[in-house]
Amino acid sequence: MTTTEESTATTVAYATEPTPRLDWAALAPDVFKAMVRLDAAAGRGLEPALRELVKIRASQINHCAFCLDMHTKDALAAGESVERIVQLSAWEESRHFYTERELAALELTDAVTV
Numbered sequence: 840m841t842t843t844e845e846s847t848a849t850t851v852a853y854a855t856e857p858t859p860r861l862d863w864a865a866l867a868p869d870v871f872k873a874m875v876r877l878d879a880a881a882g883r884g885l886e887p888a889l890r891e892l893v894k895i896r897a898s899q900i901n902h903c904a905f906c907l908d909m910h911t912k913d914a915l916a917a918g919e920s921v922e923r924i925v926q927l928s929a930w931e932e933s934r935h936f937y938t939e940r941e942l943a944a945l946e947l948t949d950a951v952t953v
Contacts, residue, residue: 860905885944887913887917887918888914888917888918888919889940889941889944890917891910891911891913891914891917891919892914892919892923892924892927892941892944892945893944893945893948894906894910894913895907895910895911895914895924895927896927896930896945896948896949896952897948897952898910899927899928900948900949900952900953901952911924922936923936923937927945930942930945
């Protein structure tokens with residue numbers, strides 16, 4: 840067996856998945872409905888790509904892998920570029936990738952998400 844074949848045959852053991860997230864709709868339906876209303880109100884007036892950038896940034900701050908995956912896919916579907924999504928975690932040092940309006944939205948997201 841060649842070195843390439845050996846490395847291909849090696850199985851990588853990944854870490855186990857964490858326990859599933861809470862089902863807020865079932866466990867606390869009033870809280871869930873309020874969160875949905877807040878999300879809808881916060882998104883009014885934002886174009887879909889910017890709305891997803893904001894959600895990705897909040898997910899980065901909250902360390903939510905599930906949300907990062909979901910909102911990154913949604914941002915790409917809304918026409919956002921991979922480059923701007925990748926730079927999002929360092930937006931303060933990557934200001935040249937974003938408009939003033941987007942920077943304001945990201946700054947607000949950082950301020951209210953923690």
